[in-house]
Amino acid sequence: MKLKWLFPFLVMISLVTGCLNDPVQDDLITYINDDIPTVFELELKAVGTYDSVTGPNYTDDIVLYEALVNEIIPTYNEFVRELEAISIDTDEVREIHEGYIKGANLQYNAFVRMVTALEQQDRQLIEEANSMLDEARKLMRDYQVNIKNLAEEHNVELTENLDSETL
Template sequence: MLILSGCSGTEAAENALSKVTGKDPIQDNLLNYINEQLIPLQTEESTLVQQFNTQLDDPSIADAELHDTLKEIIPVYKDLIGRIEAIRPDTTEVRYLHELYIATANKQYNAMVQLQAAINNQDMNLVSEANEKLEEARRGDRAFNNALNDLSEAHNIVDIPSEENQ
C-alpha cells in the first residue's frame, strides 16, 4: 500500500495561505481524499475492471459468459459509483479532480451497460459504441491521473513507501 504525505517547504507552488500560516488546506484535503477516500474505492474499482477486462480480452470467452460476468459486475459497479459520487471534497481544486474521477467511472459503467445491451440484442453497432466509451474512460483515467499528479506536485505531496512496500 502506498501512503502519501505532505512535505513542508518554501516551493513556489505553495499557496498564499500556506506561506502565511504554514498550513495548506488543499494539501490537507488532497491527502485525506487520496488516503482515506480514493484508495479504498480505487482498490474495489480496480478489481471489478480487471474482472471485466479479463473476460473482454479473452477471445475464447463466449458472449453468454461475458454477459453473465457483466450481469454480476454492473450492479456492484453501480453501487460503487454511488459511493464515489457521495464524496464531497472540501476544496475547489480537489472537487474538480474528483469530478474527473466521477466522469471516468460513469463512462466505464455506461460502457459495461451498453456492452451488455449489445450482447442481448446481438447489435454490433452497440459493441462499437461501447468500445468508444471504454476508450473515453481510458482517456479520462489518464486525465485524472495527470491532474492528480499535477495537484500533488503543486502542494508538495510525495509518495512515501508504507511498511508493506519496504
C-alpha cells in the same frame, strides 16, 4: 480489452515541505490516503472480473453477458455511488475528483451498453461501448495527471504502491 488505466498509484502521502495552513494540501492528503483506497477496491474487483472474460480470456457472449449482469455492473455501480459520495472540502480537489466521476460514469454506461449490445447481438453497439471505454480511459489518464500536478503544486509527495501495468 485489458483496462490498465485505473488508479496507477495507491499512495502513501507525505509532506515534502511543511506548508502550514494549506487547505488544498490537507484535503488532497485525506482524499488520497483515506477516501480513494476504500472505493478503489470496488473498481479493481469490477474491472478484474471484466478482464477475466474479455480479450484473451473471452470465451463466448454468454459468459461475458452473465459476468456483466451479475458481477461487473452491480459492483461498478456500487463503486460509482461511493465515489460520488466522497465529500471534498476544496474546489481544486473537487474539480479533479469530478473528472474521476465522469470517467467512472462513462465506463459504467459502456458496460450497460455492452449488455444491450449482447442482448440484441448488435455489433454497432459493441463498437460504441468500446469507444466509450476508450474515452473513459482518456478521462482517467487526465485525472491521474491532474492529481500528480496538484500534488506537486501543494508539496505533496505521491509514493507509488501499484504499477498501472499490473492492474
